[in-house]
Amino acid sequence: MATRNNRTGTAVRPPQDPAGPIAPPPDRTRPEATPRARTRTRQPRLWTWLLLPGTLWMTGFLVVSLLLVATLALGTTDPLGNPRFGLNFANLTALADPAYRTVLLRSLGYALITCLISLAVAYPVAYAIALRGGRFKNLLIAAIVVPFFANYLVRMYGWSVVLSDDGPLLKALRAIGLADEGTKILQTGVGVIAGLVYGFVVFMIIPLYAAMERMDTSLIEAGRDLYGGPLRTFLFVTVPATRQGAAAGCVLVFLPAMGDFVSAQLMGGPDQIMIGNLIQDKFFQGQNWPLGSALTMLLMAVLFLGMLGYLRRTRKDEAEAAR
């Protein structure tokens, strides 16, 4: 008997037959053949048929292609540099090379710092808009989201011009004495992180803003009534109340920041490459696809571990909230 899958809970209505074949396998008898034919016509196979083309497409193009990457990670290259499938662990052991470890650790470090800076930027921005935006709230959020949808490369290119040695930012900093003639942003790690923050900070602001909108603002007033200063109220009231939004934002910033290769290329020097640059290099310049696949799997593994940590954290939060 098919199990009843009450997944969404949205469209569950009385005339449903709890014992009926709610999840009909393809070879089940036609619903008309059963006594409760009238109810059955209300739960037709049409919906299941509608699932098929999209599912087949996604399986063919996405699942299969990802499996291909995993398989090729165990492959080799022939003398001409063509990829060969096989069962070879050389690529995986090659990942232990200290050079790769350095790049991986650097990528992790850059992505983490990007998360922290994004948090530091997004908290005040989300706070100001959610609590002080008034009737301009939606307009301000749109003003943040709209340029984010503009071409990533054009934005990065503009940002690299702004950060360049004689660009407006360094000129301004020099004018107020915060930088001297030799200060550089481009071609340094700072430049790479600045690029990543500029590219992905929106992913932090949106979930944080949503969390602040949902937050019970009387908590802040209570904090004030109890003589908490602005900083204490923020740290002990606002941050705990919005930590799920912050966690979601960290995942959304961390994922693309780890995989990015444009920022390190445009803003960094040769000693700031990230794992994305390595993967790109193995596929386009180095022509070592199996090693590129192995590096891709390594990136996925790191991100998967991060996601697991996030999921465990949110489960714990939900369990606490339920208590």
Next chain:
Amino acid sequence: MSTPQRRRRGAERRPRFALAVTALFFALLYLPVGVVVLFSFNAQKSLTVLDGVSLRWYTALLHDEVLLDSLGMSLRVSLAAMAGSLVLGVALALGLVRSRSRLGSFAGLIMLVPLITPEIVTGVAAMLLFKGLGITLSTTTVMLAEITFSISYVTVILRSRIAALNPEVEEAAMDLGATRGQALRLVTLPALLPSILASAVLIFALVFDDFVLAYFTTGVDPQPLSVRIYSAIRFGVQPTINAVGTLMLAGSIGLIVLALAIPRLFGRKGGLDLLSGK
């Protein structure tokens, strides 16, 4: 505004720090965009000194066959991705909400994959798939990859809309003699039209601007506009790129504003769920 808000305004000082950071954030957010637009009108090749206003980089763009070919290709890819992902995504979203089949849980899971995988991974994967099948990378492979990537967005946007529909309206149509298919075509799809149009516009903008997936799945000639921009900016200053960038910015911003406005045009409150983050 509501009463608690007014009360708070009296009780609390202005959060000066937050407001200052927000102002600085907006300045830095728009500065790069402004620089690209401003210098696209520069009479000189410099990216630091503004020297007279001219449209020379726009005219140069009009005579750049390679860039125009790329523009045409990006437009074709975006249209194909829009059409393909709408057909597959709308059907998938309807199935995900309405069907109680086990296939639904599997489909629901895999359509989340593109949203939580860095694009470089899906890009590498798509490239390997095409190469593995012996397909030469071309405009078609970019289209196929972009459709795959866009289905998730269509499904995420439409899923919540479909779940919010009242199924009794469809039931009423069927009580009045419509078949399930007719009810879908004459009742459900028209009700979803604003969301479908909004996601169509959004997909067009996303695919047109997409770089990473296009980079991994494109052949030699023609290349999508964003890939062309990438190779151009890696090799020094090219003021034509400012002009292309400005036009792309204007186009994307126009499309996004349109996508946000469509639900309102149909008399519904609120914009796209995906954008508002709710």
